[in-house]
Amino acid sequence: MDAFYASVELRRRPELKGQPVVVCGSGPRAVVTTASYEARKLAGIHSAMPAAVARRRLPDAVYLQPDFSAYREASGQVMAILRRNAETVEVVGLDEAYVDLTGIFSPKATMRRIATEIREETGLTCSIGISESRMLAKITSELGKPAGLVVLSREEALERFSAESPGLIPGVGPKSVAKLEAMGIRTLADLRAQEPSLLERSFGPRQGRWLHSRANLEDDTPIVVVHETKSQSAETTFDVDVRDRAELESHLVQLAEELCRRLRSRELEGRTIGIKVRLDDWTNVTRSHTVEGATNDPAVVVPVALDLLRAYDPQRPVRLLGVRLAGFDGGAEAADDESDVPPGGQLQLGQAA
Numbered sequence: 001m002d003a004f005y006a007s008v009e010l011r012r013r014p015e016l017k018g019q020p021v022v023v024c025g026s027g028p029r030a031v032v033t034t035a036s037y038e039a040r041k042l043a044g045i046h047s048a049m050p051a052a053v054a055r056r057r058l059p060d061a062v063y064l065q066p067d068f069s070a071y072r073e074a075s076g077q078v079m080a081i082l083r084r085n086a087e088t089v090e091v092v093g094l095d096e097a098y099v100d101l102t103g104i105f106s107p108k109a110t111m112r113r114i115a116t117e118i119r120e121e122t123g124l125t126c127s128i129g130i131s132e133s134r135m136l137a138k139i140t141s142e143l144g145k146p147a148g149l150v151v152l153s154r155e156e157a158l159e160r161f162s163a164e165s166p167g168l169i170p171g172v173g174p175k176s177v178a179k180l181e182a183m184g185i186r187t188l189a190d191l192r193a194q195e196p197s198l199l200e201r202s203f204g205p206r207q208g209r210w211l212h213s214r215a216n217l218e219d220d221t222p223i224v225v226v227h228e229t230k231s232q233s234a235e236t237t238f239d240v241d242v243r244d245r246a247e248l249e250s251h252l253v254q255l256a257e258e259l260c261r262r263l264r265s266r267e268l269e270g271r272t273i274g275i276k277v278r279l280d281d282w283t284n285v286t287r288s289h290t291v292e293g294a295t296n297d298p299a300v301v302v303p304v305a306l307d308l309l310r311a312y313d314p315q316r317p318v319r320l321l322g323v324r325l326a327g328f329d330g331g332a333e334a335a336d337d338e339s340d341v342p343p344g345g346q347l348q349l350g351q352a353a
Contacts, residue, residue, distance in 0.1 A: 001078065002125045002146035004095035006036040008074045009064050011123045020061040024051040027239040033066050037146060071095075077122050085114050090223045098134055100223045111149060119147075131157070135219035138170055154217050161217075162189040169214045176203075176211075191215035232268065233276070234259040235322025241280045243317040249306055255323045256305050260298040263325060269294035271327035273304040277312060278320035287312050290327065301325065 001007065005023045010016055020039035024032045030051040039045045043057040055063065075094040082089045088100035099114075101107040111128045118126055125147040129140025132154050139157070144150040152160070161168060166188055167177045183202065185191050191199075192215040200208030213219070234255045242248055252275070263269065274288030287308040291300060305323045 001095035002127055003034050003036050003040075004074075004124070005034040005066060005071050006039075007124050008071055009067075010036065011074075012070075016062055020045075020058055022051075022054050022058070022061050022063050023066050024054065024063060025065065026051070026063075028052060029237050029239055035061075074122060074124065078118055078124065078126070081114060081117050081121060085110065085117070088223055088225055090225060098137065098223045101130065108149070108151060115147070115149065133217075133219035134221050134223065135170060135214070136217060139168065157217050162192075163187050166191050166211075166215065172211070172214070179203075188215055188217075230328070231270070231272075231324055231326035232259065232263060233322055233324035234262075235276060235320055237278075237320045238318070241317035241319050242321075248309065248314075248318055248321060251321055252305055252309055252323060253302055255321065256302045257298045259323055259325060260296050260301055263296035268325075268328050269296045270325035271295075272325065273301055273308070274324040274326065275305050275308045275312075276320070276322035276324065277309070277314055277318055279314060280317040280319050282319070283316075285312060285314070288324075288326075294327070296325070 006021050009021060009023060018038065019036070020042055021036040022032055022039050022045055023034050024030050032045060032047055032049045032051055032054050034047050035045040035054070039054075039058060039061050043054070043061075045054045045058060045061075051063075054061070071094050078095075079089070079091050079097060082097055082099060086099045086101070086104075090098040090100075092098065099111070101110065104110050107130055111130060115126055115128060118124060127141050127145040127147060128149040129137045129143065130149070130151045131137045131140045136152065136154060136157055139161075140150050140152045143152070164187060165177060166172045166180055166185070167174070168188065179202070180186070180191065185194060191211065194212070194215075196209060196212045198208075199211050202208065203211060236251060236255060238251075242251070271292075271294050272288050272290045274286055277285045277287075279285070289304050289308060291304065295301065301323070
């Protein structure tokens with residue numbers, strides 16, 4: 001989907017069309033959720049940019065608090081359109097999905113029809129990439145934004161992207177890019193030219209082989225309709241680091257209750273209760289405890305989470321606090337899930353699958 005959260009906001013605020021719109025929280029540690037294309041072009045504002053930086057770059061933009069209930073509703077409409085047009089659809093977020101077009105007579109015409117239905121029924125636009133693998137489809141979908149449809153074969157992609165940074169590949173992050181550059185590897189062509197053994201020595205056998213295959217734009221990851229949900233969590237990043245124990249416990253209770261509410265709405269119960277603590281020096285600490293029976297009852301989850309926090313007893317101010325439930329009996333369709341920003345922090349709810 002194109003600038004999805006901003007586009008949903010513009011759908012209900014049509015008077016803002018054509019203006020730079022940024023969706024983000026208001027706290028000092030808030031980050032940009034997404035920005036309209038006007039904001040991107042004017043000031044290079046992008047997702048995950050600190051909101052404070054965005055406001056300095058573009059103080060006259062329209063800044064809106066995120067409304068995830070509205071985004072979930074819009075996402076449901078879009079995914080329903082995909083599912084009625086294709087047999088195999090893998091939803092990987094509120095604004096992203098993969099469609100298996102194997103055996104379809106005219107994939108391009110099918111996807112054009114889907115894009116038209118999405119636009120007519122929801123007022124939103126999407127960009128589509130058609131290629132031979134999930135990875136290449138994702139990369140290709142970025143080439144025609146917004147509202148584009150691009151078809152690219154692996155052979156064409158090898159030539160087109162040879163001079164691009166390895167960071168083009170999903171899963172190759174800034175640290176890996178910096179490490180590769182230190183080895184003199186600056187482009188995908190450079191990475192392809194390396195002996196796999198060299199990459200395996202530098203990154204480890206598994207990661208080295210993965211890098212070499214991705215440099216050759218190889219990906220055999222299948223499209224999966226349903227994920228087994230392994231865990232769900234709720235966490236908050238504080239505007240100001242918190243040292244007071246009573247305040248930390250109050251936040252943890254709120255997080256656990258919100259997580260349990262979400263789990264009950266999806267009829268999910270888990271056996272392993274955990275907490276996550278990020279200190280002011282960015283040290284991350286996790287603790288967990290497994291209970292006898294699966295649960296989504298805050299009367300069970302809250303005391304265990306509090307006991308874990310008290311046993312850890314953080315000796316430094318806390319930047320982020322979270323609670324997690326894992327070990328589910330059943331599965332659920334995977335989708336990124338977030339909630340509104342509560343007082344005192346930015347709450348994020350998500351699941352690992």
